[in-house]
Structure formats: structure tokens, C-alpha cells
Amino acid sequence: MALDLEEYLHTAFRDKLRLQAVPAWDAATLLPSTRLLLKRQEVAEVERALQSQREEFRQRMERLEQRRQQLGQRKDQLQDVVLKFDAFLKASAARQERALRRADEERARVAGQGAEAARLHRELTGLLQRRERLAQRLQSLRGFGDYLRGVLARMGQFQDVPAMLARFGALAGARAALAQQAEARQKQLAQGWARLRQYQEEASSELLRTNDELAQLRAHLEATRHDVLQEESHWAHVQSTAAQKTLLLGQIKLAVLNLFQLATAWLKVPGDVALEDTEAQLDTVLLCMQDLAAICAELRPRQPGLSLPRLPVATRMRPMRHRGARVPPSQE
Known part of the structure; x- marks a missing residue:
């Protein structure tokens, strides 16, 4: 781009500086002052042409600078536009993704609603069938209603059939509660009997064990008594033998004493x-x-x-x- 600008300026200067053809004057006939004026005139024209060329070049450079600034601004604008467009594309992609997700959710919801509708339809069909059965049962129980109204008229204690049924329901609940309590008491009683049997078995086993120990202790006591009797008999024998030995020793001592007294008395x-x-x-x-x-x-x-x-x-x-x-x- 710089080479094109330089070529363009060179061509423009060459065209503008091209001097107009001066009429041929006879150099011999012209005075030096005249020739000087002519030269000055040519130089002035060249100066004017150069000045006009400079001014045009300056204006063109200013236009180029403005154009460059405009291009820079345009470039910035384009960059902003590109960024905005990218953001727009990203937002559009996100919106499209959200739209697709909502569409999938909507389809899933529609499918779920269809399944829910099918389920509700099945429930409705079941409820209608139950209604038919209840209607048939009501038709079959209508005689019981007449019977209850007759009972209500004969009793005269309740205002209407629901009050009578509520009373009998409360009594039936109390009866069921009493039955449950009785069953719980029966269970507790059975558990108590089971614990009692277990305690009895444990006590029996403990009693048997105690009896065995008592028998062993009695046997040991009998053995000890037998040993004691043997030791007592042995001690009695020892005591009797010791008494005999003591008696014999006393007799020997008396005999020795008698001999001693006789010997000392006889021999002085x-x-x-x-x-x-x-x-x-x-x-x-x-x-x-x-x-x-x-x-x-x-x-x-x-x-x-x-x-x-x-x-x-x-x-x-x-x-x-x-x-x-x-x-x-x-x-x-």
C-alpha cells in the first residue's frame, strides 16, 4: 500500500510540475533583465504549483488520516459487532439448548401426562366398577337398613341410625380393645407360666445339684467320722498304753527307790x-x-x-x- 501511494504522488507531482511551454523568445533579442523576470515568473509559477501540490497532498493526507481513523473506528465497531455477534450466537445456542431441553421436558411431561391420564382413566374405571359394586351391595343391604330403622323405632334411645351405629361401633371398639387387653394378659400370663416353669426347672436342677453336693458332703462327713473314730480308738489305745507304761515306769521307779534305800541302808x-x-x-x-x-x-x-x-x-x-x-x- 505504501508503494502505491508513493507511485501516485510521484505521478501527481510530475504532472503538476510540468511547465507550460514558454513561447520561444529570441535570446539575443531579450534583455538580461527580461530574461531574469521570465525566470522569476517561471520560478513563481513552479512555487505556486508546488504550494498547490503541497496543499493538495496535505489535504489528501488529512483525508487519509481521517479515513484511517474511520477505518480504526470501523474496525473497533466491527470487533464490537463480532463480539456482540458471538455473544448473540452463544446466547442463541444457549436459548436453543434451553428450548430443546424444554421441548424434551415438555415431551416427557406430555408423555407423563399421557401415562398419568391413562392411570387416572384406569382409576376412574376401577372407581366406576367399585361404584357399581357398592350400588349393588347397597341394593342388597337395603333390607338391613329397614331392619335398623325398625330397631331404632323400637328402642327409642337414639335419634337416628348413625347415632345408634356410632354407639354400637364404640361398644364394638371397646369390646375389641378389651379382647386385645385380654389377649395381651393371656400372653403375659403364658410368659409368666413359662418363666415359672423355667424357674422351677432351674430350682430343680439347683436342688438336684445341692442334693448331690449334700450327699457328697455327707459321705465325706461319714468318712471323716470313721477316721475320727479310728483316731480316737488309736488315741485311746495310745493313752492306755501310755498309762500302762506310766504305771510300769512308776513301779520301776518304786523298785529302784526300794533297792536304793535298801542298798544305802544296808551298806550305810x-x-x-x-x-x-x-x-x-x-x-x-x-x-x-x-x-x-x-x-x-x-x-x-x-x-x-x-x-x-x-x-x-x-x-x-x-x-x-x-x-x-x-x-x-x-x-x-
Whole structure:
């Protein structure tokens, strides 16, 4: 576009600056001043032509600038229009989508309404059939209505048949409630009997278990009593044996005491031994017997083939030295 503008300006300047043909003057005949004026005139014409060309170029440039601004504004307007058109298209697509969705919903609603209408038609048909049946039943129960009116006339307690029916309905409800209560009480009673039987069974099993334990305890008690009797008999035997041993020990102590007293009295040995010290008394008796045996041995001549009887050894580990008693050398 810049090359076209440059070519256009070049052509316009070339056409405008083309000078008009100056009449041929004879250079020889013209004066220098005249030639100078002619040149000045040509230069002025060229200046005017250039000025007019500049003014035209400036105006054209202004028009071009205005045109450029108009084009920019037009471009902005077109962009706004394009944006608005895009928004319009989007809104139109959204509206179309909503319209399609509403159409689908409308078709679904119409289909649902058709199904609902079909269902209502079926219900209406069923209600009409029920109406026919109720009418037939009413026709068949008309005699009962006459009977109820006759009963109402005979009783004279109610104003109309509905009041009488309401009264009898209340009585029937109370009867049904009482029947339900009686049934509930029967159930509770059955549950109570079941619990009682369960308790009885548990008590019986507990009683059997207790009886078994009692029998075991009684058997254990009998065994314990038998053991106690055996222990008592054994203890009695031990006590009797201990009494016999005690009696024998007492007799032995009395015998030892008698021997001790006889030995000390006969041999005149001082008896400074306690009466309860039986062992010391027995040792003293043994010592006395040993003394007598030694004296007998010294006094009696020895015979071949004869030997003195051996006396028992004293019970104590060390021989006792009684005051005034003579102890044989062997005991020393």
C-alpha cells in the first residue's frame, strides 16, 4: 500500500510540475533583465504549483488520516459487532439448548401426562366398577337398613341410625380393645407360666445339684467320722498304753527307790540323791552291787572253771562319786 501511494504522488507531482511551454523568445533579442523576470515568473509559477501540490497532498493526507481513523473506528465497531455477534450466537445456542431441553421436558411431561391420564382413566374405571359394586351391595343391604330403622323405632334411645351405629361401633371398639387387653394378659400370663416353669426347672436342677453336693458332703462327713473314730480308738489305745507304761515306769521307779534305800541302808551309803532322780538312784545301786561283787571276789577263793557273773554297766557315762561311798579301782 505504501508503494502505491508513493507511485501516485510521484505521478501527481510530475504532472503538476510540468511547465507550460514558454513561447520561444529570441535570446539575443531579450534583455538580461527580461530574461531574469521570465525566470522569476517561471520560478513563481513552479512555487505556486508546488504550494498547490503541497496543499493538495496535505489535504489528501488529512483525508487519509481521517479515513484511517474511520477505518480504526470501523474496525473497533466491527470487533464490537463480532463480539456482540458471538455473544448473540452463544446466547442463541444457549436459548436453543434451553428450548430443546424444554421441548424434551415438555415431551416427557406430555408423555407423563399421557401415562398419568391413562392411570387416572384406569382409576376412574376401577372407581366406576367399585361404584357399581357398592350400588349393588347397597341394593342388597337395603333390607338391613329397614331392619335398623325398625330397631331404632323400637328402642327409642337414639335419634337416628348413625347415632345408634356410632354407639354400637364404640361398644364394638371397646369390646375389641378389651379382647386385645385380654389377649395381651393371656400372653403375659403364658410368659409368666413359662418363666415359672423355667424357674422351677432351674430350682430343680439347683436342688438336684445341692442334693448331690449334700450327699457328697455327707459321705465325706461319714468318712471323716470313721477316721475320727479310728483316731480316737488309736488315741485311746495310745493313752492306755501310755498309762500302762506310766504305771510300769512308776513301779520301776518304786523298785529302784526300794533297792536304793535298801542298798544305802544296808551298806550305810549316804543317800543324798533326789527322790525323782531314778537314774542317779539306779547308778548308786549298780555301784553298790559292783562293790559287793568285788568284795565277794576278794573273799572267795578262785576255783578253776568258775567265773563271776558280769554286772551291767552304769547308765551314766561317768561314774558318780557319792560322799562316803567307796568306788572300786576298776571304776576309777
